[in-house]
Amino acid sequence: MHFALPHCVNKPIVLIVDDEAAIRMLVAVHCQRGGYGTMLAGDGQQAFGITQTTSFDLIITDYQMPVMNGVEFCRRLRSDEGNSNQHTPIIMSTANLSRLDTFALDQELRPIRFSGKPLKYFEFSESQ
Numbered sequence: 001m002h003f004a005l006p007h008c009v010n011k012p013i014v015l016i017v018d019d020e021a022a023i024r025m026l027v028a029v030h031c032q033r034g035g036y037g038t039m040l041a042g043d044g045q046q047a048f049g050i051t052q053t054t055s056f057d058l059i060i061t062d063y064q065m066p067v068m069n070g071v072e073f074c075r076r077l078r079s080d081e082g083n084s085n086q087h088t089p090i091i092m093s094t095a096n097l098s099r100l101d102t103f104a105l106d107q108e109l110r111p112i113r114f115s116g117k118p119l120k121y122f123e124f125s126e127s128q
Contacts, residue, residue: 011035011036011037012035012036012037012057012058013036013037013038013039013054013055013056013057013058014031014036014037014038014039014056014057014058014059014060015038015039015040015041015047015050015051015054015056015058015059015060015061015085016028016031016038016039016040016041016060016061017040017041017042017043017044017046017047017059017060017061017062017065017070017073018042018061018062018065018093019042019043019062019065019066020062021042023062024040024042025040027060028040031060036057036058039054039056042065043065043066043067043068044061044065044067044068044069044070044072044073044076045067045068045073046067047059047061047073048068048073048076048077051077051080051083051084051085052083055084055085055088056085056088057088057089058088058089058090058091059077059085059088059089059090059091060090060091060093061073061074061090061091061092061093062092062093062094063092063093063094064094064095070092070094071092074090074092077090091115092115093115094115
C-alpha cells in the first residue's frame with residue numbers, strides 16, 4: 001500500500017520514473033521547488049504498481065529502463081481501464097529523442113510529450 005507523503009498533501013503530485021537515482025532526485029528537487037509533491041519509481045514495472053493505488057497529476061518517465069521501459073509502462077497504463085491514471089499527462093524523456101517515432105507514439109499514448117535529456121524545468125512546468 002502506498003500513502004501520499006506529507007510533502008504531497010494538497011499539492012499536485014508528480015510520479016518520476018527513471019532507473020538512474022541521481023536523475024530521479026534531480027527531477028524531484030525541481031518539481032518540489034515548483035510546488036509539486038513527488039513519488040519516485042526506478043522502472044516501469046514499479047511505477048505501474050504505484051499507479052494502481054495513487055493518482056497523479058503528471059508522470060515523468062524515462063524511455064530506456066530495465067525490467068519495463070517507458071513505452072511499455074505507458075502502454076500498460078493507457079490500456080488499464082480501472083486505473084485512475086489512464087489519462088494522466090505524461091512526459092517521456094530520453095537521451096535519444098531523434099531515434100523515437102514520436103508521431104506514432106503520440107497518436108498511441110496521448111496525452112504525452114517527449115523531451116530530450118536533460119529535462120528542462122520549463123518543459124514540465126508548461127505541461128499543466
